[in-house]
Amino acid sequence: MRKEISREMDITGRIVIPKEIRTALRLGKNENPDKPNMETGTVKVDMYVEDDKLIIKRKNPSCVFCGTEDDLAVSYRNGHICKYCLNEIKKLEK
Ligand SMILES: [Zn+2]
Known part of the structure; x- marks a missing residue:
């Protein structure tokens, strides 16, 4: 069953991905198989539009x-x- 979570996006397009989704997709800085940027703690994701949906996935x-x-x-x-x-x-x- 799909659980929908609503978030607000700011005027520059920034949005916070809920922790439970980041954890499920292993997007946490210590969970990504591709090492996070050691200086910033960031991880890379790929995003694209499919039909009317924004798809964000862990970057291989x-x-x-x-x-x-x-x-x-x-x-x-x-x-x-x-x-x-x-x-x-x-x-x-x-
Ligand atoms: Zn090559």
Whole structure:
């Protein structure tokens, strides 16, 4: 069963996502599988419009160079690098 929660949005478009929803979607700063920004404690989300609905979802980790979410090889600080880009970077050493 769907539980609807109403919130007010301010004039700049800001809205607070209720804690129970953040917890359910693992959007808390200590629950996100992609590390939160260590300086600000923020986590990234993707949002898009589908029909007349605003969809907000946890951002999947992606390569900082090409954006793919597949074949992530290494994580460095708050970014990830895919296998392809890592191999390309290794070629630069030669
Ligand atoms: Zn890549």
